[in-house]
Ligand code: C2E
Ligand code: MG
């Protein structure tokens with residue numbers, strides 16, 4: 674009886690592995706089509722970065738979205754790692770950079786002053802063609818260099834810190850602002866942090882989502898802040914979902930916040946309208962007044 678149920682179990686296990694594998698292959702195949710086709714179902718969304726002291730939105734982060742006709746919504750947390758494994762990420766990043774630059778060139782009103790951060794994978798950072806791709810897109814769509822910035826996760830940087838630092842220095846000396854993303858999850862060596870040519874440090878949202886109630890998260894965030902300040906880095910907190918969290922972060926000297934509390938990521942054609950209406954709202958005060 675035992676042997677039989679074990680065999681059954683193995684059979685089901687094997688089936689589910691095969692299904693997962695096939696699904697991955699299908700997604701990769703569809704991603705290739707999406708990157709090559711004219712009528713792509715990939716899109717870029719934009720999430721505001723709000724400056725707490727200046728009480729306004731001055732930057733956005735570009736986040737890729739994929740609503741597949743048959744497969745439905747596919748998260749970047751799923752397809753970005755697949756693209757990396759399959760050697761598709763450089764092509765995907767090229768698409769992202771061109772689309773973001775195109776979108777920037779079509780914004781108007783308050784939105785024309787925005788700086789937009791693009792997420793890079795470690796495979797992009799070490800790609801010798803990256804600079805060329807960026808500069809070509811900026812030129813083609815007549816977008817100023819300081820309108821683009823880049824984010825790279827701490828764990829990606831720690832893959833091969835020496836090489837990453839060399840490549841990031843090239844981007845930095847070309848004038849692009851750089852941020853370390855998802856900080857606190859990637860086991861940075863402090864020695865490397867010292868030599869990273871970055872100006873922003875983004876605290877991972879896992880420490881921010883429950884900040885108002887979790888004492889441990891408060892301790893972690895406060896120590897990340899004092900570390901960052903010693904390295905002269907701008908502080909960004911992602912995943913701010915409520916006023917209580919915003920107030921704590923403000924009190925601890927955080928510079929920028931991002932999160933559903935200000936806005937979810939929005940489509941490119943919503944950005945100008947959103948900026949004209951909301952970019953100068955004082956989110957701290959507004960909510961104090963409404964008693965939230
Ligand atoms: P990330 O760069 O750390 O982006 C932050 C993620 O947190 C985004 O998820 C964003 O939608 C989500 N988020 C923002 N505010 C809140 C909030 O208040 N609460 C909660 N629960 N979540 C919030 P998303 O868009 O699913 O992206 C996930 C990750 O996929 C990104 O993490 C980034 O690493 C990667 N990614 C997204 N777009 C791109 C891209 O164009 N290129 C590359 N290479 N990676 C990308
Ligand atoms: Mg990011």
Ligand code: MG
Pocket residue numbers: 854855875877878911
């Ligand atoms: Mg992040």
Ligand code: MG
Pocket residue numbers: 855
């Ligand atoms: Mg992340």
